[in-house]
Structures are given as structure tokens and as C-alpha cells.
Amino acid sequence: MKFLIIAFHPRSMTPYAKQYEDAISKAGHEYDIFLWDRFSNGSLEKLGNEFIFHRICTLGGNKLKKIYPFYLFRNTVKKIIKEGKYDKIIVLNTMPGFLLHDVLLKQYKNRFLLDIRDYTYEKISFYLKVVHQLIDSSFFTTISSRGFEKFLGENKKIILNHNISNLDKVEKYPSLDRNNKKITIGFVGAVRYYDENIALIESFKQSSRFNLAFYGREASDCHLEEYCKNHQIKNIEFSGAFQNEEKPTLYKKIDIINSLYGNQKIEVLSALPNRLYDALIFKKPLIVTEGTYLAEIVEKYGIGISLPGSQVHNGKIYEEKISEYVSGFNKRQFTINANQLLEKVNNEQERFHHEIDKFVQK
Known part of the structure; x- marks a missing residue:
């Protein structure tokens, strides 16, 4: 099988991607990872199994200025998905999931993971509706805080994943x-x-x-x-x-x-x-x-x-x-x-990693 991991930030800001990379490698599968360098402009870069998308898009600031970079992000990733013929996809956060929801819902139902890291545009009813559709159609969805259930609601496909490493x-x-x-x-x-x-x-x-x-x-x-x-x-x-x-x-x-x-x-x-x-x-x-x-x-x-x-x-x-x-x-x-608390977190992480293993092996 061949996997694609889609991140919305550079490698330095997505250390949690490694747990997915390790699980895929352990299972003996291939994968590519798409990363976004949001601090410089340039051509799409390919280094080994890493795609690096260079387009300035500041953290915070004017949301209207993000529309065009988001548009370029969507088009670039859609092209990579089409050419790469991936079996399964892992999406890191809701915004890339939202931008690619048509591809995920139509072509990858129960063949993608959604990793939710924070609250973004869920106050917009249409955005939240799409997020719920993505959760329902995912193999499973992971959240980094039980506090997210306050705006996502409860769903049997949601499990907890802690941002822990080192x-x-x-x-x-x-x-x-x-x-x-x-x-x-x-x-x-x-x-x-x-x-x-x-x-x-x-x-x-x-x-x-x-x-x-x-x-x-x-x-x-x-x-x-x-x-x-x-x-x-x-x-x-x-x-x-x-x-x-x-x-x-x-x-x-x-x-x-x-x-x-x-x-x-x-x-x-x-x-x-x-x-x-x-x-x-x-x-x-x-x-x-x-x-x-x-x-x-x-x-x-x-x-x-x-x-x-x-x-x-x-x-x-x-x-x-x-x-x-x-x-x-x-x-x-x-x-x-x-x-x-560290022991409690580790016990919950064991369940999370068990679910990842099921995803990459099934």
C-alpha cells in the first residue's frame, strides 16, 4: 500500500506526523508527506518522499489574504493525489480536510484519517457540517483534546491522541x-x-x-x-x-x-x-x-x-x-x-497507536 500524509505547516511545526510515518514504515509500506513552508515563496520542492509547498501564508493575521494560498494548496495537493494513486491518506487538521473534502468523501471514504489539532472555522455552519461529514467518512478521527467535543460533539469514530514525544x-x-x-x-x-x-x-x-x-x-x-x-x-x-x-x-x-x-x-x-x-x-x-x-x-x-x-x-x-x-x-x-498524568497519557496513547496500526495494516 501507498500512503500520503497531508500537513498544513512545515516539518518543524508538525512533529506529530512522525507517529504516522513510523507506523507506516513499521508495516512495510511506502508513503509521501506533503509539507507547507508558509514563510517563503517558491516552486514545489520534492526531497525524497517529501513534497514541500513554498507559499507565504502567515499564522494569524488577515484571513482574506489566505484565500489565494489556500486555493494554490488545494490545487497542488489534488494534483499530487491524482498522480500518486495513493491507497490511503492521513490529513493533519480540519482546514486541509475541508479544502480537499470532495476528494476525500468521494474517493477515500473509510480510507483516510483526520487528525484534528485545534479549532479553526467551526463557528461557520457550513464548515462544521463538512467537518462532521469528514469525521463520519473517516476510518477514524483523532482529537488532541477532549475539550474539542464542546464544538464537535461526540462521535464513535473520535479517539484521543496526545501531542507527546521525546x-x-x-x-x-x-x-x-x-x-x-x-x-x-x-x-x-x-x-x-x-x-x-x-x-x-x-x-x-x-x-x-x-x-x-x-x-x-x-x-x-x-x-x-x-x-x-x-x-x-x-x-x-x-x-x-x-x-x-x-x-x-x-x-x-x-x-x-x-x-x-x-x-x-x-x-x-x-x-x-x-x-x-x-x-x-x-x-x-x-x-x-x-x-x-x-x-x-x-x-x-x-x-x-x-x-x-x-x-x-x-x-x-x-x-x-x-x-x-x-x-x-x-x-x-x-x-x-x-x-x-504522564502514565494516564501513555495508556491513552497505546489505544491510539493500536488504531493507527489497524489503519495501516487493514
């Missing part, structure tokens, strides 16, 4: 200690959520104990480094884009993970980001925004602290709450809590 690098104990003289709060990944991060920066811009770090490419509407330069804020580190294999090294530099996404948009209310799993693997407590599904998990398992959203931001509350959390931090209890 399990060979699980740390035993956290680096955070209540006696640390210097503490770094770090954001690792595509740098977004401008309002939340500005609130955090303003809270700690004069702190002698807390430093902030941002490791990742800034989104087009999140110019935090420029803001810090303009306001002469010194205790902030920016390092730009990184490769996924650099994550363990980056996490050694921080003590607390910044996972403040706000609580005013449905896409952040329901998601469980990679940083949750990074917290479990690298043993770093999280700071998250109150009123989100992520906050529910963090509070239930005792692996971090929830802060008010930026719309009610008060610099003193942020500093006081984080300082209080650090003062009462119990390394042993945190480790127990993180490992308990």
Missing part, C-alpha cells in the same frame, strides 16, 4: 526550586498571544528575580521583541525559530513554562497544547489562563498555576501569584503529580 528524554525531577535566586519563565514554540504576553512582560519588566524567555518564531501579529526594544525592557530573551530536536536543550534553560493563551477565543478555551506534555516530560510547572480546559487539567493534577486573563490583568496579581506558587513549590509532590 519520551526517551523524560526528566526525573523539576529544576524549579523555591530557593532559586533566579527563575526563568519560558515560552517554547510559535510565539503568539500578544495581549497575554505583553501582560506578563509588563508584570516582570522590573523584576530582579524573574526573567522571561521566548524561543520560537514570532507570528505576524505578535511583535514582542520590538515592543521590548521600544520600551527598553532588558530581562527578556528572544532566540527565534528552532528545530524540534533542540527542545530538550531549550527546556534546560527555563524553570516555568509560559502557556498563557487567554480565555476569550474558543480555540484556546478547548485546546491542550504541546506545552502540557513538555511540562510532564521535562518536569516544568505551567502558568496558564483561568477558565480554559488546559487550566482544568493543570489544577486537577497539580502541575502549575492559573492566572487571570489579560482583559482583567493586574501586574501585582501576576507577580504575587507566581511568587507565592514558587515559595510553596514542592518538588517531590510535583514530580508525583506529573508522573501520574
Whole structure:
């Protein structure tokens, strides 16, 4: 059999594709993977079994400007599907599924997987209707958060898949200690959520104990480094884009993970980001925004602290709450809590991988 994996982002932003690639290779099948370099323009590139589509399409920003790149994406992938004569397809996220729904529903019923990573345009009734059709016609559909069922509804074809990797690098104990003289709060990944991060920066811009770090490419509407330069804020580190294999090294530099996404948009209310799993693997407590599904998990398992959203931001509350959390931090209890959740996640992942194996072998 021959498979095609369709991603909507570059390789660095789709590390979860590897679990599908490994399963296909283990079963002895061939596959191609389609990746989208959204930061440069150029001709379609073919490197081994990788198709790399080069077309600028910024993360966030004006949605109208995305229409033409989406159109080119659809036409390019349709041509590859036609020429490649693939037996089965794996679609990473709902937007590429929506753009290719006619091909998937007519030609690949029960022969494709849909991997849903976040909330996109589901508030549009027609879009949500198509997503439901895709779920019903898929071999199975996986979601990265049970919070997604709030807008997708329940369906027997939906199973849970956690955004987890680097399990060979699980740390035993956290680096955070209540006696640390210097503490770094770090954001690792595509740098977004401008309002939340500005609130955090303003809270700690004069702190002698807390430093902030941002490791990742800034989104087009999140110019935090420029803001810090303009306001002469010194205790902030920016390092730009990184490769996924650099994550363990980056996490050694921080003590607390910044996972403040706000609580005013449905896409952040329901998601469980990679940083949750990074917290479990690298043993770093999280700071998250109150009123989100992520906050529910963090509070239930005792692996971090929830802060008010930026719309009610008060610099003193942020500093006081984080300082209080650090003062009462119990390394042993945190480790127990993180490992308990990690075990639960691993058990759920076993079922997910079992379902992948059925898909690639059937």
C-alpha cells in the first residue's frame, strides 16, 4: 500500500506526523508527506518522499489574504493525489480536510484519517457540517483534546491522541526550586498571544528575580521583541525559530513554562497544547489562563498555576501569584503529580497507536 500524509505547516511545526510515518514504515509500506513552508515563496520542492509547498501564508493575521494560498494548496495537493494513486491518506487538521473534502468523501471514504489539532472555522455552519461529514467518512478521527467535543460533539469514530514525544528524554525531577535566586519563565514554540504576553512582560519588566524567555518564531501579529526594544525592557530573551530536536536543550534553560493563551477565543478555551506534555516530560510547572480546559487539567493534577486573563490583568496579581506558587513549590509532590498524568497519557496513547496500526495494516 501507498500512503500520503497531508500537513498544513512545515516539518518543524508538525512533529506529530512522525507517529504516522513510523507506523507506516513499521508495516512495510511506502508513503509521501506533503509539507507547507508558509514563510517563503517558491516552486514545489520534492526531497525524497517529501513534497514541500513554498507559499507565504502567515499564522494569524488577515484571513482574506489566505484565500489565494489556500486555493494554490488545494490545487497542488489534488494534483499530487491524482498522480500518486495513493491507497490511503492521513490529513493533519480540519482546514486541509475541508479544502480537499470532495476528494476525500468521494474517493477515500473509510480510507483516510483526520487528525484534528485545534479549532479553526467551526463557528461557520457550513464548515462544521463538512467537518462532521469528514469525521463520519473517516476510518477514524483523532482529537488532541477532549475539550474539542464542546464544538464537535461526540462521535464513535473520535479517539484521543496526545501531542507527546521525546519520551526517551523524560526528566526525573523539576529544576524549579523555591530557593532559586533566579527563575526563568519560558515560552517554547510559535510565539503568539500578544495581549497575554505583553501582560506578563509588563508584570516582570522590573523584576530582579524573574526573567522571561521566548524561543520560537514570532507570528505576524505578535511583535514582542520590538515592543521590548521600544520600551527598553532588558530581562527578556528572544532566540527565534528552532528545530524540534533542540527542545530538550531549550527546556534546560527555563524553570516555568509560559502557556498563557487567554480565555476569550474558543480555540484556546478547548485546546491542550504541546506545552502540557513538555511540562510532564521535562518536569516544568505551567502558568496558564483561568477558565480554559488546559487550566482544568493543570489544577486537577497539580502541575502549575492559573492566572487571570489579560482583559482583567493586574501586574501585582501576576507577580504575587507566581511568587507565592514558587515559595510553596514542592518538588517531590510535583514530580508525583506529573508522573501520574504522564502514565494516564501513555495508556491513552497505546489505544491510539493500536488504531493507527489497524489503519495501516487493514
